[in-house]
Amino acid sequence: MKKIMVIGALGQIGSELTVLLRQKYGVENVIATDWKTKTDNKVLAEGPLEYTDVMDKPSLRIVIEKHQIDAIIHMAAILSATGEEHPNLAWNVNMGGLYNVLELARAYNMERVLVPSSIAVFGPETPREDTPQETILRPTTMYGVTKVAGELLGDYYVRRFGLDVRGLRYPGIISSETLPGGGTTDYAVAIYYDAIRYKKYTCFVKEDTRLPMMYMPDCLKATMDLLHAPFDNLVHHNDFNVGAMSFTAGELAESIRKYIPDFQIEYKPDHRQKIADSWPMSVDDSAARAEWGWTPSYDLDAMTRDMLEKLEQKLG
Numbered sequence: 645m646k647k648i649m650v651i652g653a654l655g656q657i658g659s660e661l662t663v664l665l666r667q668k669y670g671v672e673n674v675i676a677t678d679w680k681t682k683t684d685n686k687v688l689a690e691g692p693l694e695y696t697d698v699m700d701k702p703s704l705r706i707v708i709e710k711h712q713i714d715a716i717i718h719m720a721a722i723l724s725a726t727g728e729e730h731p732n733l734a735w736n737v738n739m740g741g742l743y744n745v746l747e748l749a750r751a752y753n754m755e756r757v758l759v760p761s762s763i764a765v766f767g768p769e770t771p772r773e774d775t776p777q778e779t780i781l782r783p784t785t786m787y788g789v790t791k792v793a794g795e796l797l798g799d800y801y802v803r804r805f806g807l808d809v810r811g812l813r814y815p816g817i818i819s820s821e822t823l824p825g826g827g828t829t830d831y832a833v834a835i836y837y838d839a840i841r842y843k844k845y846t847c848f849v850k851e852d853t854r855l856p857m858m859y860m861p862d863c864l865k866a867t868m869d870l871l872h873a874p875f876d877n878l879v880h881h882n883d884f885n886v887g888a889m890s891f892t893a894g895e896l897a898e899s900i901r902k903y904i905p906d907f908q909i910e911y912k913p914d915h916r917q918k919i920a921d922s923w924p925m926s927v928d929d930s931a932a933r934a935e936w937g938w939t940p941s942y943d944l945d946a947m948t949r950d951m952l953e954k955l956e957q958k959l960g
Contacts, residue, residue, distance in 0.1 A: 645715040645755050647673055649707060651698060651745065652720030653688065654678040656822040657760070657814075657863060661717065663687050664864055675711045677704075678720075698741025704748055715756045717871070718745045724764050725916055726826030727787035738790035739797075746801050746809065758871050759811045761795050761883060763856055764788035764828075768922050775924035777885050777931045784922045798882035811882040812870055812932065815856035817863050818947065820954035828919045832857055832896060835909070836951045839900050840959050844908040851894040851911050854925040858888040859942040859950070866938060873936035880931055887929040888940035889947070899948040 648665055652658045653676035665674045671691040679697050683689050692711065696703045698720045707713065720741055727734030742759060749757045766775055767782040781792045791813075798809040816829025823833070831847050832855075838845040858866070866886050891899075897909040932938035942950075 645669070647675065647711050647713045648715045648717065649675045649677060649711070649713040650717045650719065651677050651696060651704075652718070653693070654680060654683055654685070655719055656819055656825050657817060657860075657867070658717075658719040659685055659688055660819065660821055660860060661719070661864055661867060662691075664868065665717075666691055675707060675713065677707055698744060699736055701744045701748065704744055708748060708752055713752070714754050716745055716749055716754060716758070718742065718757065718759045721790075722787065723825055723827040724762075724785050724787040724919055725828050725830070727790075728785055728915070728919070731786040734786045734790060738787070739793060742794050742797060746797065746807070749809075750801065750805050750807050755808065756871070757798075757807065757809045758867070759794060759798055759809060759882065760867070761791045761811045761813045762787070763813055763815050763923050763927065765792045765795065765813060765883075766922070766924050770924065772923075772925045774926055774928045775885065776928050777880065777883070785919055795882040802881050808875055809882060810870055810873075810878065812866060812884040812886050813927070814863065814886070815858050815888065815927070817858055817860060818951065819860035820951050820958065821860070828916045828923070829855060829857065831893065835896060835900065836948075836955055837959070839904050839907050840952065840955045843904060843906055844910070845897075846910045846912055847893050848912065848914045849893050849917050849920050850913050852892050853917070853920050854890055854892045855920060856887055856890045856924055856927050858886070858940065859947040862888050862940045862942055865941070866932075869936055869938060870932075878935050880935065884932040884935075884938075885927040885929040886932050886938060887927045888942060889944050890926040891944050895944065899944050900952070902945065903948065903952050
């Protein structure tokens with residue numbers, strides 16, 4: 645890969661992934677794109693930043709031709725909670741955008757496309773503990789529906805056209821750099837901000853809600869590891885389970901209290917509780933470990949310690 649295009653580069657994962665990719669490939673060789681081009685991220689703004697709309701195929705083509713792109717990381721998506729409020733938008737962005745990306749990658753004979761999936765592909769009929777790699781995929785959200793369809797579409801392009809498309813099912817991602825973006829696991833990020841600012845938090849899921857989570861450094865590592873894995877090592881392509889840690893909202897609060905003893909939490913479940921209840925509590929990621937050597941580095945307390953240290957510096 646010589647020229648990489650990151651679509652959705654100003655999002656939660658895209659903004660940090662773009663910086664990491666530029667460290668490896670060089671600033672001018674990683675083209676950040678987004679539907680908005682104003683950013684206060686000085687590191688990201690130092691390199692190429694182009695406007696694209698994933699539903700506007702010509703805008704993607706212009707950037708591809710201008711920079712001679714040979715690999716795409718497609719991070720743009722409408723997430724679960726926002727997708728339930730605007731299901732039509734979620735379908736159009738998540739599916740129409742992906743189709744445009746795959747068709748352009750095929751037309752320009754690109755070396756690789758990486759398209760993240762999510763634990764949202766699972767549903768109430770799926771085993772919730774150690775959720776298998778191969779299992780029932782019957783999601784109850786539009787976001788989950790688009791992610792299941794996206795996995796299948798990516799695998800189709802691998803088989804039908806020989807295009808190297810790969811992806812991993814992200815759990816909830818926790819980051820000290822970017823704010824939540826409309827997902828069901830946003831509480832696991834917002835709680836740290838409110839713990840620093842107010843020493844209290846009102847949580848929109850129940851205390852015993854357990855979900856798979858991952859700290860951003862591990863998320864970036866997983867993404868980079870899969871991106872660079874030899875194609876011949878992969879049995880799966882677009883549906884890798886990746887695990888790091890699983891904890892309840894109550895356990896998260898207790899972890900914070902180890903460092904902020906007077907932290908208080910109140911639980912007021914809202915419509916997002918139903919979504920959380922349809923998702924796994926933990927996942928079996930043995931395929932990712934076997935096929936591309938996945939291993940996480942952070943557990944809950946290590947993440948909490950690092951998050952609080954970084955946010956204290958960031959928030960003053």
